Amino acid sequence: MRVNIRVFARLRDIVGAAELDRDIPTGATVRQLWDELVVEFPDASAYAGSLSAAVNTEYAKMETMLHDGDEVAFLPPVSGGQLLL
């Protein structure tokens, strides 16, 4: 099955595109898709501990199972999360 991947900010710079389509096995999770992406773009591994994900424009867990045609977004830490007041 095929999913559409969206990436943002520095993660987009690393991937070199704002979106890309990839074929994944039936029943694959968000995490498996991410792992594939890191194989393809090793610098993305820097986000392993700080990543958020969304499926079809809603926040999703890494364990979420994907379906054909899903839009999967990988989100670096958001700008406003700084601990600075």
Place this chain on the structure above:
Amino acid sequence: MRVNIRVFARLRDIVGAAELDRDIPTGATVRQLWDELVVEFPDASAYAGSLSAAVNTEYAKMETMLHDGDEVAFLPPVSGGQLLL
């Protein structure tokens, strides 16, 4: 000596005018002026415990000594002081 008295809101309604001039003895205090006013306008006595005063457009204590030509204001409790949030 002569002072100019300013009153506001319900206290103005009681006095029936926004300002009035009165002659007072040399060395009189804000409190003595107020006491005179209450003699003249007994309903004003309701404000004995909640009054604020100002002399020459600055807040002043009741013990402040007055001088010829002073502008003395007597202020009912202010509207915003309500304990309601």
Place this chain on the structure above:
Amino acid sequence: MSFQRLAVTTKRLELDALIHCLSEATKNGESEGIGAVASFLGLVRERNLGHRVMKLEYEAYEPLAMHAFERITSEVVERWPATQLALHHRIGVLAIGEASVAIVTASPHRADAFAACRYAIERVKQIAPIWKREFFEGGDVWIEGATADPDDATAREDAYRRTCV
């Protein structure tokens, strides 16, 4: 500055004008710059303590009100040194939904802007020599709250406590 930071006015209050007056004042680059602007508008509510309000009339002892606003500005700058304040209070007859008071604070960071704005409105309510008369169906009444005493440390601390600093 074409616009006064502090005012008692019969004119309609304009928040954007107050904001503009603060942001203009710091374009000289002497500070970190303004990162946060907090503001407050007090509006005439159509209901108070269960009855329907038709309109309000605000009356001020204007020169003392301006002095009170200057005092509040000093108190704000003392506690939040990088913070600026603009404060306008309207007087006269106001319809439901109209703003009686507008306060804007500007600061490098949002915690200070929020705290200073909240502090300022609490202090206005405590010490500004401004009275309101409520007009309702069948009558009117002067709304009286607490005795204004700018030196009352308890009141000042109460205002400060509400800022959550």
Place this chain on the structure above:
Amino acid sequence: MSFQRLAVTTKRLELDALIHCLSEATKNGESEGIGAVASFLGLVRERNLGHRVMKLEYEAYEPLAMHAFERITSEVVERWPATQLALHHRIGVLAIGEASVAIVTASPHRADAFAACRYAIERVKQIAPIWKREFFEGGDVWIEGATADPDDATAREDAYRRTCV
């Protein structure tokens, strides 16, 4: 309503428009009425962590950002039932002094308006999928903060704690 309460936009943010959109919405007399409007503007500061900023670029994952704003609205209404919220975030390149985010809350009483406004900006900073790139003399860098997780109860409590309720 001619104006959206929630938006991600490339256009200049207008606080008055947000305020207007809230006050219009309650003219139906179903509530006590609005007595307090609190607002917040986040501006691009000219200095950050000691260096001079030339401009910022904001990027959003727009549909998710709108869902995050809707979630924040629900959280606000849940905690402060009589309070309304409008929230606009700007994206694109912003100059120093321009507003990146505008939040307005309206409530019968000021404590709720202030608290909801502060809560909303904290939550925007925590969970809105919006990133900023800082351009300074000689380079640029994406500013990254914390991992966005709308279900993180600790983050939500932290935002609530800052409102001082």
